[in-house]
Amino acid sequence: MSRPEISNRRVTAADIARSLGLSRATVGFVLNETPGQTISEQTKQRVFAEAERLGYRPHTAARALASGRTRIVLVVLPDWPLDFSLRRNLEEASLALDEAGYSLITYTPHPTGQARPLWETLAPDVALSMVGRFSQQQVDSMRRAGVRAMVPDPDQVDADEYPEEGPVLQVQHLARLGHCRIAFAESADPRIADLVALRHSRARQAAEELLLPAPVALSVNLGDDSASDAVRKAVSAGVTAIAAYNDEVAAALVGAALRAGIAVPQQLSVVGHDDAPIASIVEPQLSTVRIDTAGLGRYLAALALSAAEGHSPPATIPQTQLVLVERASTLPHT
Amino acid sequence: MSRPEISNRRVTAADIARSLGLSRATVGFVLNETPGQTISEQTKQRVFAEAERLGYRPHTAARALASGRTRIVLVVLPDWPLDFSLRRNLEEASLALDEAGYSLITYTPHPTGQARPLWETLAPDVALSMVGRFSQQQVDSMRRAGVRAMVPDPDQVDADEYPEEGPVLQVQHLARLGHCRIAFAESADPRIADLVALRHSRARQAAEELLLPAPVALSVNLGDDSASDAVRKAVSAGVTAIAAYNDEVAAALVGAALRAGIAVPQQLSVVGHDDAPIASIVEPQLSTVRIDTAGLGRYLAALALSAAEGHSPPATIPQTQLVLVERASTLPHT
DNA sequence: CTGAAAGCGCTTACAG
C-alpha cells in the first residue's frame, strides 16, 4: 500500500513564507485572519493553498507561549455520575467551540484530590463548571494557574444558573395525572449535591405554583438499599407519585418498590429525568424528561466563548426543548 | 476574609534564579531533576524552598515548545457507551501518571468526525486507545501531529491486547451452575464492536475449554426492542443461561424476558459484566463480573509511560483481580 | 499598508 511520504520535520509558518517569498508576519496575518490588515485576496488564497499543500498545522504550544492564550476550554465535570444528557451536550459544545478555534477538554477532579488539577498544566483560557460554582479554593488555584475566565463568573454573585426546567415538567406531568401527594427523590451522592438541590428546589417551586403541598423529600443512595427506605417513607406519607433526580434514581425506586410488592405504576408512579438508556431498559420502562442536547450544548459553547473573548454572555438562554416522554412508569391517580 | 495577595505576573524560573543569585540553568536542573548534574544538596533545597515560597509553576507551553514534549497522555475513548469500570481505571491511571509528571486527558472522537481531532491541538506524547487498534487514518493523522508513541503500537502487529478474562468467569460461573446451553449477548453498538468481539471470543474459548457447545450468538441494541428478539431466539434454541457483554445488555435482556413472561432467574439465568450501578439497581439484581480497577489502571499508566519514554513495556500483565459477584439473576439449572 | 525584530518561558547542547 503506497502512502504519501511523511516528513519528520514539522511544517512551520516560516516554511510557507519561504516557499511563497512572503514575510512570516504576512503568513501569520492570513492564517489568523488578523483584523485590520489589508492583504490582497490573491495573496490570501496563495497562503491558504500552500498551507494546505504542505500540511501546515499551527504549533499550539508556540502559539500559547507567544500569545498567552491556549484556546482551551476546560469543562469541569462531576466525578460521578455523569448524566447521560450532559455528555451529549458536551459533544455539541465541542463541535461549536471547534469551529471557533477552541478545544473543549473535559476534566473530572479526583475525589481525593491527590493529583495536580488539570487546569494547572493546561492553563485553559476558560474553565466552565458543570457542577455549580467553583469553590473559592478552586478559583484561587485557577487564577494562580493563569485561567483568565470562569463560568459561572466567581466575581458575579448572581450569575445565571443553567436552566433546570426538567423538574417542572415532571411535577406538571404528575399533577396532570391527578397526583397531589408527590415526592422528590434526591440522589444522596454528595458530589452532585448542587445540581440535585437545584432540581429539587425547582420541583418545589413547580408544586407551589400548582398549589400542591411541598413534595416529600426522599434520598436514594445507589450503592445501598436506601431506595427501599425511601419507598417505605413515601408510601407511609401517602405519596402516590415520585419525581426522581434522574433515571438511575428512578430505576432504583422502581426496583425497590417491586421488591416490596408495590405495583408500579398502579400503586406508585415514578418519573425519571434525562431519558438515559436505562430509562428504556428497565421494566416497566420509565417516563422521563428528554433534553434537547444540541441547543443546550451550543448555549454552553456560546457562554464559554463570550468568557474567553471578554464579550458579554449570550443575551438569552435559548428556549431549550424539554419534552416529557411518557412511558410505563406513570399512570393516573385512582 | 483576607486572602494572600496574588500577583498578576506569573512566577518564572528566572525569578527563582534571580532571587537566589543562581543561574537559570541551575534552577532548571534542580526543578527537572536532570540526571548527570552535580548540584549540592543545599542548593537543591534552597531552590525547592524558593519555588514553593514564590508559588512557582512551570509554564507548560514553554516547556513543550523547548523540549518538543508535552507530557500529555491522550486516552482515546469509545464515543459511547463508556464502561463503568473503564472510568475507574482511568482515574487510577491518571493518578499514577500525575506522579510521573504526565497529565492524562481523555478524548472521545465525534462520531461524525467534523471536529479537528484533539491530538492535533494537544500533540500528546502518547495516544492510548481504549477501543482496540487505531485505524491507519488515525495513525497517519497522529504522526503528522507529532504524536511520538501510540498504544497499542501500530508498528507491532501482535501487540498485547488488554486482558479480557471477564467472559471466562461468566462462562465458568454458568457452567458451575449446571447450564450447558449458553448464549453470549453482544451489544449491537458498532462503536464498541472491537471490544464486544473480543469478549465474545473469550467466552467462546472458555466454553470450548469446558467442552461446552459454542455459545449461541445474540445481539442487543439498547435503543430498540431487539432484546425481546434475542430472548425469543435464546429460548427457542434451548438456552438456559446468557452471558452478556455488559450490565446494560444484561439488564435489557432481563427486562425483555420479564415482559415476555419468562421468569429470571428461574427459567433463564443472565450474568452481566462490570458491576456497574445498574447491576444492583434493576430487579432482580444482576450477577456480574467486578474488575479490580486500581490494578488495571496502574497497568495502563505503566504502558503509557513506557511508550512515552521509550522503555520496554511492563513485562507482565498484572494479575488483575476479577471477581464474579453472585446476585439474583443466576440460578442452578434445574 | 508592510516587514523586520523582539520576546513569550522554558530546554539543551556547548564552551569555559
Place this chain on the structure above:
DNA sequence: CTGAAAGCGCTTACAG
C-alpha cells in the same frame, strides 16, 4: 562541574 547562549514556533507591538 558550572554558566552564558541559542533556539523551539509562534504573536505583536513598532518602525519604515
